[in-house]
Amino acid sequence: MSGDIVFGRFMPGNSVIHRIDPRSKILFLTAYVIFAFAAENYVSMLLITLASIFVIVSAKIKFKLYLESLKVILFVVLFAGALNIFNGSGHILWEYGIIKITEEGIKNSLFVTLRITLLIAVSCVLSFTTSPTDLTDGLEHILKPLELLHIRVGDVAMMMTVAIRFIPIFTEETNKITNAQKARGADMDGGNIFKRVKAFIPVLIPLFVSSFRRADDLALAMECRCYNGGKGRTRMKKLCFSRVDIGVLLFSILIFTGIVYCNIYF
Amino acid sequence: MSAIKAENLTLAYGKGTFFEKTAVSDMSFAASKGEFVGIIGRTGSGKSTLVQLMNGLIKPDKGRVCINGTDIWEKPRKVNKIRFNVGAVFQYPEYQLFEETVYKDISFGPKNMGLCGDEIDKRVKSAAEFVGLSAEALDRSPFELSGGEKRRVAIAGIIAMDPDILILDEPTAGLDPHTRGTLLNQIKNYHNIRKNTVFFISHSMEDIALVSDKILVLNNGKKVMYDTVGSVFSRGAELEKIGLRVPQITRIMLKLRQKGIDINTNVFTTEQAFDEIVNYIERKKER
Incomplete structure (x- = not known):
């Protein structure tokens, strides 16, 4: 899916x-x-x-x-x-x-x-x-x-990694929630543009809520593994x-x- | 006539790509009105895909699903109406709640059915009662509730549509033992009153044994067995081979029998086992 x-x-x-x-x-x-x-x-x-x-x-x-x-x-x-x-x-x-x-x-x-x-x-x-x-x-x-300009490149890169990593997760989650709402009779495909936008609300809100939940969980998991910013991190694969x-x-x-x-x- | 009938259902994901995988292959079964069917199978055996096929969320590559004798994909534009007849509660349904209040969330389904206000009100209240939600909970925001309560709200959301066929995909997963027991009783109770067809997916053989009339066993997307609880659980060795087991209490009874105690091992719930053992002791006393 x-x-x-x-x-x-x-x-x-x-x-x-x-x-x-x-x-x-x-x-x-x-x-x-x-x-x-x-x-x-x-x-x-x-x-x-x-x-x-x-x-x-x-x-x-x-x-x-x-x-x-x-x-x-x-x-x-x-x-x-x-x-x-x-x-x-x-x-x-x-x-x-x-x-x-x-x-x-x-x-x-x-x-x-x-x-x-x-x-x-x-x-x-x-x-x-x-x-x-x-x-x-x-x-x-x-x-x-850019680090010379005091931009924290490591953190930006981490954010990007996380963002990219979350794309498939959210795609899957969107599918799941869409299915669940369809199972409750939500009509996602029919109607004019306003109807379609409105039909999307039952998907958007749970998705929004779950993205906060996931972000929170991830932050906690990263802290548990002692992540505290990109500075001084070494990498396994150079x-x-x-x-x-x-x-x-x-x-x-x-x-x-x-x-x-x-x-x-x- | 059977309430729901699957004929040679086949579905593969990611057709034509490197990731192609057959999720359900050549599956046929039927259930009549009022039957409570448990579905068991290892993770990845096709249970969840089967649910989506049964209520028309995905179209099978081959085969068909018939509700009361008509193919659900006969009129592809009308397939969403099928979902009022076949209500499905997916895994972890608490993440689908979105409305401001529990009441509004439960009424989402009935509203989509185009029912009028009074009828919606009646259905929401009776659905909430079935799953044991208090009247006070109906006015709260679904996001304030505990995990177990959210689960009840989600299930009530489907029950409120009053489907002839109800599919529950692991409704008790991740709940504490107490909530689990109550929820199971409520589902069984609902089924007894409503007399509809229920499909119940679970990894707990004990839960399955407690509520089901028949069991559908899946392995690698194929139907392995489809029979009464007694006959399925009497084939313990075969179940073991595909990563499943008989209920714990049945295993105990089998062990007791091995030790030479003459009891009936055709027992799948603790209540039955209790009666059987009491019966055995009394028989022994008489002698």
Whole structure:
């Protein structure tokens, strides 16, 4: 039942991507966002698409899962794409009052849609192939310099770990409570938007109450194990860079130079 | 005609993924009106899934559930009406309470049935009485109550819908022995008066023996036995194999018999055992 949500779920595996250090993956994703927006013509866009496909294929995760993740935000993608059709100047193809569709608009729309789709797909690669613990560990390391600004990175990372850990628990709990209320004849699926929102109250309140209860229990359990903030904590599994991480670096440089080259010469 | 009938029920979770697991496979059974059926099985044997299949919360992959002869999925849009006929109290139901007062929470079900005010009032009060909630408790917030009281409120919430078939999934789990005993009596009492069909899931063989007429034994999503309490508990060795046992008192009686004491071991509750032993002693005196 908790298998309903695919988006952001870790899929254990043993691909090259699984073996990359989480820090490299996070940094690569950040760089990748920049690359995707730096690509500004068809050739560089093609390059970044190919690079993404390469990453997705080497993660060895079922393609269906990506589609399911994309389905969740399909609306956003289409909306951004549709809006951009009307944004642009240059050769006008079709005009109605102040609304006009230009060649550039179509290109913009195409690019925006492609960019968002690729970004989501590659972000999925990160979340599918990295366990939540590794992910927060990696983030904690990357954000370490912020400690100079007196930001308690360790605590923030712990909060993130807890938050991520609670997602499946709450999904399951929501299902349970929904079932219980349905068993009392609550109609969750029918009716207009107001009816639906109202029908959700019997689920929301118990969920709210139980989240406080769980938070309390967890805090107590953590204190029992002598947790008192992130400072000075050591870890059992230390992250370390390996040869694949050098590969990631080279791969990033390759895409970067490729995009710059294509942007200039095509 | 049987009140509820399951035919070849099959359901798997996570179809087509790495996590695929058959929860219920090819299960068929029937219960007639007024029967009290205990369901036993190890954790993960498919008991809770079966409950959800029986009141139409999940659709079976194969097979069907018939209430009074009609398939509950015949009109998929109407399946939520089935739940007024098949009331299910899930595990730890106290976490589903949400209203401001106990009264309002119990009336949630009847309200959803579209009943009128007077009828709702009558049902809430009689349901509260069945589970032993005082009139004063009805005006309190459900969140102020103790765990046991919350449990009663949740059960009353289903009883108030007056279902022909009542399913209770471990209603006594996590309660203290006293509350447990009272609740069990109240459930049995409700069943005796209402004469509906009750399915009762429990890990306590003693509880099952105390209240049930028949027992459905599950293992790995399959029906292993479905028979009267006497016949199921006479197959102790088989039960042991699938991680279950006969009631404690039955084990004692079996031990006594092994020691050469001539008593009937077809005994499943302490009361029966008491009578049997008294009977034995009197027989011995006469000799």
